[in-house]
Amino acid sequence: MSIPLSIRRFHLLPLILLGTIALSATTHGASATKTKRSDGKSVAPHSSPASDNDLDEYKNTGAIPDPIQPVNRDTFWVNHQLYRYILKPISRTYDTLVPKPVRTGIYNVCDNLEFPLRFVNDTLQGNLKRAGGEAEKFGINSTIGLLGIFRISDRFPSLADIPAADTGQTFAKWGVPHGFYLVLPFYGAKSLRDTVGLAGDYALSPIFWVSIWLTSIPWVPAVTAPDSVRTLHDKLAAYESLTNNSMDRYLAVRSAWVQYRKKVADQ
Amino acid sequence: MNCHSLRSILLLLTSLIFVGRADCSVTDDAQKQLKTWVDQVVDVASHAPDREVLRTKVRPILENCINFDSMTRRAVGPGWRQFTPDQQREAIRLFTTLIIRTYTAKFTPGEVPSTTYKGSFSTTPGRVEITTSSLYKGSHYDIVYRLEQGSTANTQGWRITDIVIEGVSMVANYRTQFDSEFQQGGAASVIKSLTHSVNDPK
Numbered sequence: 001m002s003i004p005l006s007i008r009r010f011h012l013l014p015l016i017l018l019g020t021i022a023l024s025a026t027t028h029g030a031s032a033t034k035t036k037r038s039d040g041k042s043v044a045p046h047s048s049p050a051s052d053n054d055l056d057e058y059k060n061t062g063a064i065p066d067p068i069q070p071v072n073r074d075t076f077w078v079n080h081q082l083y084r085y086i087l088k089p090i091s092r093t094y095d096t097l098v099p100k101p102v103r104t105g106i107y108n109v110c111d112n113l114e115f116p117l118r119f120v121n122d123t124l125q126g127n128l129k130r131a132g133g134e135a136e137k138f139g140i141n142s143t144i145g146l147l148g149i150f151r152i153s154d155r156f157p158s159l160a161d162i163p164a165a166d167t168g169q170t171f172a173k174w175g176v177p178h179g180f181y182l183v184l185p186f187y188g189a190k191s192l193r194d195t196v197g198l199a200g201d202y203a204l205s206p207i208f209w210v211s212i213w214l215t216s217i218p219w220v221p222a223v224t225a226p227d228s229v230r231t232l233h234d235k236l237a238a239y240e241s242l243t244n245n246s247m248d249r250y251l252a253v254r255s256a257w258v259q260y261r262k263k264v265a266d267q
Numbered sequence: 268m269n270c271h272s273l274r275s276i277l278l279l280l281t282s283l284i285f286v287g288r289a290d291c292s293v294t295d296d297a298q299k300q301l302k303t304w305v306d307q308v309v310d311v312a313s314h315a316p317d318r319e320v321l322r323t324k325v326r327p328i329l330e331n332c333i334n335f336d337s338m339t340r341r342a343v344g345p346g347w348r349q350f351t352p353d354q355q356r357e358a359i360r361l362f363t364t365l366i367i368r369t370y371t372a373k374f375t376p377g378e379v380p381s382t383t384y385k386g387s388f389s390t391t392p393g394r395v396e397i398t399t400s401s402l403y404k405g406s407h408y409d410i411v412y413r414l415e416q417g418s419t420a421n422t423q424g425w426r427i428t429d430i431v432i433e434g435v436s437m438v439a440n441y442r443t444q445f446d447s448e449f450q451q452g453g454a455a456s457v458i459k460s461l462t463h464s465v466n467d468p469k
Contacts, residue, residue, distance in 0.1 A: 054337075055345045061439035104405075161400070161407050234406070242435075244468060245369040247444045247460045255443040256435045263409075263434025 046111035060211045062255030064191065065180040071121025072183040076250050079188055083236060091232040094223075105149045106223060107230050110207050112141045112148025114226070117204040121165035125173045133162045167204070172265035181254060185229065188239075204227065295388040297395040297414045300425045304332040305399075308374075315376040323341045329370065334415065335363040336436070342441040343457065346449040348414045361461040366437065368468065370430070378404060383405035395425070408433055443449055 066072065095103070115138040122131035137153040144153040153159040179192025190198065200238050202208045213223040223229050239253070246252035309329045315321035339355075339362040340347045350358060374380075380403035387397040393416040401408045411431040417423045429438045448457045 055340060055343075055347055057341055058436070058439040058442040059344065061436060062443050241369075242440075244372060245365055245464065247441075248447060249466045251443045251447055252440055253413055255440045259435045259439060260433055265435075 020068075062258045064178055064195070064254065064258045066254065067180055068182075072181065073250055075183040076188075076253070079183065080249065082186065083239060087232055088236055090229060091236055093227045095233060103230070108141070108151050109148045110147075110226075110230060112138060112151075113207050113210075114205055116206060117167075117201055118162075118165045120204055121167055121170045124170045125165065127165075130162060130165070133159055134165075137162065150208070152242055163264070166197060166264075167200030168194035169199055169202075170266050172261070178258075178261075182256075189253055191258075191261070194261065212244065277316065281354055293389055294395050294397070297425045298384060298387050298397050299403070300332075301397055301412055301414065301427070302384065304328060304427075309379060309382075312376060313372045313379045318371065321374060321376050322367065325371055326367055330363070332427055334417065334420050334428050335359055335365070337415065337428045338362065338366060338438055342438050343445050343449065344442055346445070346454065346457070354458055357458055358454075358461060359463050361458070362441075364465050365441075365461065368465075369437065373432070374406070382410075419462045 010153050098106075115134060117119045119131050119138075120136045122128075122134055137159045138161070140156075141151055143147045144150075168191075178194070182190045182192060182195055184190050184195065187198065205226050208226055211220070211228075214220045242252050242256050243249040289423070300325075308325055311324045311328065312321055315324060336359055339359045340360065343350070343358065345353070380401045382403075383400045385398045387395055387398055389395050395414045397412045397414065399410045399412065401410050410430075412427055413429040413431070414425045415428045419424055429436055441463075445457055448460045452459075
């Protein structure tokens, strides 16, 4: 069946119009929104509506209910001053006074003694393979590694990178939700779930109980206790790396903490 | 089982093998490209005398391998549609500087990380996630690179669209901050805040 020429032309018209609009839109997009690079080349951003479907990809990543944000922000501000004016100088002094091999040795011994915390939580999560790996690691480091001073277990690929289990992670595996976001004095970012988890971590930490017993010699727990001087350097470095180029320190830390804890729970 | 159904199963299996192989080749290409960039950055980081030199020398490499346009759009979110072309251009320019500064801040000049490529998979056509483990200053870090194949003449080939360090996505982290700024004062507020961060690092 043949189609009259006038009708065929009519059918072609919308196509020609659409083609012209699409072409002009592409040309306009390319010329209007080019960004100069340091090598002088121009890069056109994808700003066409067709490529805007991905704009909401990160909508809920790092989100957590934060009903007491004003209080949290105040605590965050106090912590920031504490990190900046008290803890950072303490960490620097420790790094200056104690040679690196000694610092590493102290860190390794304390980390090795935290074995029950990781072992119990791996078991509670039903991850017996990982619990076995922790036991093996503890055995090797406590004997060949001279009470954990040397992390000999790192030389075995299967033991080198076992993720450290904690009580908050166990609650997450059991399906306990975060609750809401909390900023604790000194400890910083936590959720209701992980605050309870923190209490569990302390209860399972031999280092914590030894530190309480040794309070008559204050410098010992100041260096060996969980969340003490020995772990300050890395924590402050992570905090600064997160906040130095942020637009809102509080939100940067909150989002990073939620994402990090999700990764820990998914491990 | 009759001959026809046997043929159908064989056809299905063959096509699955081909699809799998195509997928492998895509992820291999992306991983090869990523390895080249990581090696270039590590080479610069190991020879740079200070952070300023590191930042200057690393910038052209990052401009070549990161799709800053895509990163900025996703970090801003749906509010991006309300930015004028000038505001979009300015946001990309500022965010590029901020991302380069954030990324280079992770390196200490002279310290060399060793990277192990643990695996890669294609999330959707044209998108690949490559998981690496980096040993840096005695600690292991899981770093996931998200890459996408460019569709325009300027963004052809693979480009990084996000870097996820220890589960923390760079884009998602800025998205939370941009969201808050956008809700307070729209595109102008985002640009103002970006300008402040770039000109006055904390």
